[in-house]
Amino acid sequence: MNTEVTSTLSRRDFITKGAAGAGLMMGAPSILKAGPAGTADDPVRVGFIGCGKQHEVLFNAMVNIPGIKYVAAADIMKDRLGRTFGAIRGRFDTSIKRYLSVEEMLEKEADNMDAVFVATPDFWHAPHTVMALEAGVHVYCEKMMSNTLEGARSMVDAMDRTGKLCQIGHQRRSNPRYQFTLEELIKKHKICGQIININGQWNRALSSSQDIVSKPSILPEADVLREAGFNNGTDKKLTQEELRHRFLNWRFYKALSGGPISDLGAHQIDIFNWFLDARPTSVMASGGRSYFKDREHFDNVMCVFDYETPQGNARAFYQVLTTTSAGGGYYESFMGTDGTIEISEREAYTNIYKESGADGAKWDELVSRGYLKKEAAGVAAGGSDAIASYESAPPDKYALPGGLSKPPHQPHIENFLDAIRGKAKLTCDARHALESEAPIYWVNPAAESKEIIKFTDEHLHT
Incomplete structure (x- = not known):
């Protein structure tokens, strides 16, 4: 497939048309299709396994996608089933069948469904996904794949054994902003130069980290x-x-989840691996129960991954905090010899900085083509010559014009539906998700042991 673009292709064209419409290959295994996913004449019949908060996020991203027929839902909580039934009936004037048992739903409805969306607690992801795949149904499963590496591996095995599709919910893999940044800015135009350091964070305020209660x-x-x-x-x-x-509050318990580093950090550590096209060679970590002392998982974790990339070695720092917003924001920052890219699902946290020694003509060309938007120049702080000798002047700052005009999960769901119709390849199937998620399972053990864990094939389940 052609990996070049013409000089007339703007970033807006890329986002509007999608990667395939722009003639771009996103690298194995991702190829996106231009345009919306499906029509009313070619509906994909779907069911839901788990109808809690994450289900609501997925459903709200699906409501504007044509060509979906809602068939059934399963949850052990009757109230959630009722709310799901009401939401679908109110929006689409259609009824779904409701089940308190996943097994019963699959037994009775598998022949009537093409796919299910799994949004249950992490320790149920693998069993529910394997059940559905073995029932002959395609699966979209939220990340993490499982609370154990063995569970995640079982999902890959079931996908291979049944020949059914299994998309894992690392939705940034289908986000045009992330795809454009990787393919055009980092790979093709190399605006970062050699990426040596990466930083990522997801900080959550104490008020958002309290115990969940219900009637x-x-x-x-x-x-x-x-x-x-x-x-x-x-x-x-x-x-x-x-x-x-x-x-x-299943996220607090080790037998039910991987804690904040998997619940929040998995999304962003996946981006580290994707953008570097590499897997880490080791991890060191520190964490503590600094505020929520009765919880099983750490309430704050900081970790460092080492990488060997085609450009050389690199290090990635990641922190997840549940006791402070620390000014707010969740993003990933890729720091190179020529430039730095800060990127997030939220446009406000996406910024690009040019180093003073970088090729200015190349950056100006990207601005003229609409790939970048230059912002007002920074003003150097005043001070003595001694201060100036060790403090760099503020770098030129740029932004990515435009933005995603739909919920962040929608492109990933569209990719899944297009793959079911044979019009696309999954951007994050279970095998690629396992390769990216495997190192994350070792962060908590590294923090507990205070030791560097050097990864082997056994660690990573390759």
């Missing part, structure tokens, strides 16, 4: 929660109140 009257009974595995990881017979706390 007891709408929550499942203790026997239902035990059967659903919310007593995993303890030999103690938990009370109904304790089980309900685990049900609502």
